[in-house]
Amino acid sequence: MRNIDIDSLEIFKAVVDCGGVTRAAVRLNRVQSNITTRVKNLEERLQVSLFHRESGKLVLTAEGQKLLTYAERLLRLSAEAEAALMSRLPSGALRIGTLESTAAARLPPLLSSYHERYPEVRIELVTGDTTSMIERVRNFDVQAAFVSEPFRADDLETCLAFSEELALIAPKNVVSITEARKLAQRTVIAFATGCSYRRILENWLSASRIMPGRVLELASYHAITACVAAGSGIGIMPRSVLKAVNAGGQVQALPLSPEFSQTRTHLVWRVGYSSLALEALQEELRRFDSD
Amino acid sequence: MRNIDIDSLEIFKAVVDCGGVTRAAVRLNRVQSNITTRVKNLEERLQVSLFHRESGKLVLTAEGQKLLTYAERLLRLSAEAEAALMSRLPSGALRIGTLESTAAARLPPLLSSYHERYPEVRIELVTGDTTSMIERVRNFDVQAAFVSEPFRADDLETCLAFSEELALIAPKNVVSITEARKLAQRTVIAFATGCSYRRILENWLSASRIMPGRVLELASYHAITACVAAGSGIGIMPRSVLKAVNAGGQVQALPLSPEFSQTRTHLVWRVGYSSLALEALQEELRRFDSD
DNA sequence: GTCTATGTTTCTCAATTTGAGAACTTCCCA
């Protein structure tokens, strides 16, 4: 026993509270001798006397008083720790990865409702693309992540979170897909390489036999809309994001054929890795789904 | 072990910090097997898994993360408790009894200097008369008390704190002791019966063969001066208090013969009952004495 | 005074917990 042990403190406190070894023993379901001994050991351990022993009475010393306040704090804290860990209610930190798009368009209402239900959970968001998120899940850097099809994650568990409809984003003055194709030959504006949407955009381009002149990599949907609005090129994004970033007035959305436009966002996590907070998040997703 | 024990938490934290059982063992001067076992026991105890065990690596689970923050707080707190108790520096609460007069005239500079030197000590003052203070010391209600001669306290340790010169307090218009004696036949204004100064005053009255008409018992020196100033009777108080309550303009002090006027204030405490904070107070008294 | 009720402390012994060391297992990497 290198550190003070909490049991000793509990015994000590019981003696103080009950004003005696015997009653403390009753309260703690221990034997008197045990109480006496533990208190003496504690005194020896700390090299102070905690009680004045006079005429069969135990009265706290100044040192004892000092220890008592610590003992109470430690007991409270340890009880709290134990309760937090053993309780079947979510608490602690929930660190999840997410795509920019999901964070922008989908998470606000979800997380707000989640927070209301489980205020004990502190949520941390990490944004990034699908590929890097899957890596982070594997590395235990995040407990789960929202990622978008297509992705490979045979070793992870997944559940469907949201269905998205992707649209081409083009400057206002572009009126047809044909015209958009032409623009794409000049510049494509997209997230970094790991982004699923960008991969879809590239698939569409290649199906249309277009080789983009250059790719402008940006890090936020606001930046992308701004560049597209400025006529720099075309981009791709879910309609839900387009709505969320309020970009309808600046750019226009051109429909893609369903084979390209339909994509789904999943929540993924390590097999067997589940925490109460995470389970609650899945539950919350189902709740939103059924609405 | 009914409560979580801090050693287990220390081991747990070391494993997290060092990222492995082996290094944790080195850090704590324990054997690896011990670390492994304690962590497993802890997990069993709390009925959660704290680490993901995969390919010889230990990675914190969400529950583990939750425990970690508690573990850190508990370790800090217990270390602080131990340090506070074992340190040779005064800290905690120092509860001392004092006479009104001492509190008014002597303690302010003493305690202010004490506080500056030992900011960790929280001082609590209880005021009352000599008799009740001695009782409180005996009952461990206060750790020590300032009391005034004469008092009986064979079972207590004492040290001289202050020397006081008592003076009769009379209304401004009373010019001689004789006149004061006359006034005393009407009314004597004093603290409650336990007060040493009152006893001295009574001794003086009885030596002067005066039987006071009535005794007006008040609880503060300000009240006493006010009554005396109003001509209600005479009182007694140390000159130091007279100065401290700034009563010079309202009443006048008449000298008593030395056998009555000289009295001393002592600090008393239970034999063998000494705390660092109390020792420091005695030290502080000596320091003031030699100034 | 002596007795009794109520406490605390001491002592001994058995049960439990802890720690060391060696053997065993895994996985990674050259």
Next chain:
DNA sequence: TGGGAAGTTCTCAAATTGAGAAACATAGAC
């Protein structure tokens, strides 16, 4: 395919803990 690094399991000895009996102390009651 054979080390090396890391974690786990096993066994045994040592330390700690808890129960119970007995000794010891004190304050009232008679």
